[in-house]
Amino acid sequence: MAIAIGYIIAGIGAFMAYWFSTGESRKTKLKIWGIALMLPISPALAFSIGLSYAISVENAWAGLIMWLIFPFIFFIGLTLLLLGIFKKEKEIV
Template sequence: MAIVIGYAIALLGAVAAFQLSKGKSKKRKYIVWGTALIVPISQALSFAVGLSYAFMVENGWAALIMWYIFPILFLIGLVMLLVGIFKREGTGNGDG
């Protein structure tokens, strides 16, 4: 049951980020998706994947894979957030 809840939280976080970023500028999309990846998605997804993998290989220690998945997803979200914060809005004349 905990595995399903983890996947559900990650899915709800992705749906919420999609709804919040629909029709926004690229800068705002990076900020929304970076925040969503840092806060709800990375923790829930790493937890659910770790437990799923441990269940498949029938070894409880295999759940520690979540200790590797979480920092990777967190850093990807952090990079996306920082790109969104420090990205310059283009003026439309091709310089950036």
Template structure:
């Protein structure tokens, strides 16, 4: 039941981020998805994967996989957030430059 709730929360976070990014600029999309990855998707998805693997493996220590997965997902979200913050719009239409 806990695995299902964690997957449900991660799915809800992803769908909420999708709703908030509809019609937004590319910069805003990077920022929203970065925050969603760090706060809503990362912890719950890593929990669900770690506990599922521990149940399949039959060893409680295998659940520590979530301690490895969460920092990876968090860093990916942090990179998305930083890209969104430092993405500058150039003078051309729809052309973005990293600044």
């Protein structure tokens, strides 16, 4: 049940990020998706994938793969956030 809750939280986080980013500028979309990836999606998805993998290989220690998945997704979100903050908008003349 905990695995499903993790996937549900990640799905709701992705849906909310999509909902809030529709109709926004590219900079704002990058900021929203960066924050969404770092806060709700990254930990929930890492937890669910780690436990799913541990169950599939029938080894409890295999669940520690979540410690490798979490920083990977987190740094992708951090990169998106920093791009949204520091990217310059093109001026239309």
